[in-house]
Amino acid sequence: MAATTGAQGKGLIHTAACLIIGDEVLGGKTVDTNSAYLAKFCFSAGINLKRIEVIADDESEIVEAVRRMSNNYDFVVTSGGIGPTYVVFFVRCLDELTVGLRHDDITYQSIAKAFDLPLKQHDAAFERMKRLSKPHPSQPNFDWNTPSAALTAKKRMIILPYNDSIADEEQVIFTDDQLWVPVACVNGNVHILPGVPRLFERMLDGLKPRLLPRLTDPEGKGVLRILISTPLPESAVAEYLTQLAARAEPKGVKVGSYPRWGKENNTVTLVGRDVEFMESIVPEVEKAVQGHRVAVEGEDDPAQADPKKTEVA
Numbered sequence: 001m002a003a004t005t006g007a008q009g010k011g012l013i014h015t016a017a018c019l020i021i022g023d024e025v026l027g028g029k030t031v032d033t034n035s036a037y038l039a040k041f042c043f044s045a046g047i048n049l050k051r052i053e054v055i056a057d058d059e060s061e062i063v064e065a066v067r068r069m070s071n072n073y074d075f076v077v078t079s080g081g082i083g084p085t086y087v088v089f090f091v092r093c094l095d096e097l098t099v100g101l102r103h104d105d106i107t108y109q110s111i112a113k114a115f116d117l118p119l120k121q122h123d124a125a126f127e128r129m130k131r132l133s134k135p136h137p138s139q140p141n142f143d144w145n146t147p148s149a150a151l152t153a154k155k156r157m158i159i160l161p162y163n164d165s166i167a168d169e170e171q172v173i174f175t176d177d178q179l180w181v182p183v184a185c186v187n188g189n190v191h192i193l194p195g196v197p198r199l200f201e202r203m204l205d206g207l208k209p210r211l212l213p214r215l216t217d218p219e220g221k222g223v224l225r226i227l228i229s230t231p232l233p234e235s236a237v238a239e240y241l242t243q244l245a246a247r248a249e250p251k252g253v254k255v256g257s258y259p260r261w262g263k264e265n266n267t268v269t270l271v272g273r274d275v276e277f278m279e280s281i282v283p284e285v286e287k288a289v290q291g292h293r294v295a296v297e298g299e300d301d302p303a304q305a306d307p308k309k310t311e312v313a
C-alpha cells in the first residue's frame with residue numbers, strides 16, 4: 001500500500017529527514033556534503049533533523065525509504081538520483097556554472113511508484129529548460145524540435161511524479177528564475193533535489209521562503225549555540241559538565257563536549273533557547289574549563305596548523 005494520506009505538507013514543520021540516493025556515495029566515489037548542508041539549514045531554521053540515510057540507486061530501496069520518511073517526518077528532502085556527472089545535460093546557473101545531470105537516474109520513477117502517482121511531462125519546466133539550458137558543446141547539432149536521443153534524455157528530467165488533484169505550484173516548485181530544474185514535491189512533504197551540491201544548496205535555500213510560515217522558530221532565532229574553546233582534555237571537564245548539564249536541563253539547555261581530533265583545544269557547547277540563562281553562565285563555564293568563548297570552532301587555532309577551519313554554524 002502506498003502511504004498517501006494527503007495530510008502531509010500543511011502543518012508546522014517540527015521534524016525533518018534526509019535521504020541521500022547514490023551509488024557514487026556508497027561506492028566511495030563521491031563524498032556526500034548535501035546532508036551536512038541540510039543539517040545546518042535545519043538547525044538555523046529551528047527544524048529538528050531526525051534522520052539521514054544513504055541508500056543505493058535501487059527502486060525498492062527508494063520506495064521503502066520515501067514512504068516511511070514521508071509518514072514519519074514533516075519535511076523530507078531527497079538528494080541525488082536525478083544527479084551528477086555524466087556529461088549528458090547542461091544546466092546554466094546565474095554564475096554560468098555548468099554541471100552535468102545524468103539522464104538515467106531512477107529517483108522520479110521510484111518516488112512516483114512509492115505514492116502510486118503517474119509520471120507526467122511538465123510543460124512549464126520544459127519551456128524553462130529550453131530557455132535556460134544550452135546544448136553541450138559535443139552536441140552542436142542539437143535541436144529542441146528534432147527527435148533525438150539527447151532530446152529524449154533531456155525530457156526525462158522534466159517528467160515528474162504528478163498528482164492532478166494538487167495545485168501545480170505545490171508540487172512543482174521553481175526556486176529561482178535562473179534555474180529550470182524544479183523541486184518536485186510529492187505527497188506533500190517529499191522534496192526531490194539533485195545531488196550536485198551547488199544545485200542542491202541553492203535550491204534548498206530557495207525553498208526557505210515557502211517554509212518560513214510553517215516553522216515553529218523561524219530563522220532559528222530562539223536557538224543559540226555558544227562555543228567555548230578549552231585546552232583541558234574531556235576527562236578533566238567531564239565532572240563539571242555533568243553537573244552543569246543537570247542544572248541547565250530544566251532550562252532546556254543542552255551541554256555538549258566535542259574533542260577535536262588532532263587539535264590542542266576542545267569545544268564545549270551550550271545549545272538552547274533561554275538566551276538570558278545561557279549568557280549568564282558563560283563566565284562561569286569559561287572559568288571552570290579554563291577556556292574562552294569563540295564564534296567559530298577552531299578560530300583560536302594557530303593559523304599554520306589548521307588551514308581548513310571547521311565551521312560550526
Ligand SMILES: *[C@@H]1O[C@H](CO)[C@@H](O)[C@H](O)[C@H]1NC(C)=O
Nearest residue numbers: 004006115116117163165166
Ligand atoms: C492526490 O492528492 C489528493 C489530494 O491531496 C489525495 O487525496 C490523493 O490521495 C492523492 N493521490 C495520490 C495517488 O497520492
Ligand SMILES: *[C@@H]1O[C@H](CO)[C@@H](O)[C@H](O)[C@H]1NC(C)=O
Nearest residue numbers: 229231264265291292300301
Ligand atoms: C586554547 O584555549 C586557550 C584558552 O581559551 C587559548 O588561550 C589558546 O589560544 C587556545 N590554543 C589553541 C592552540 O587553540
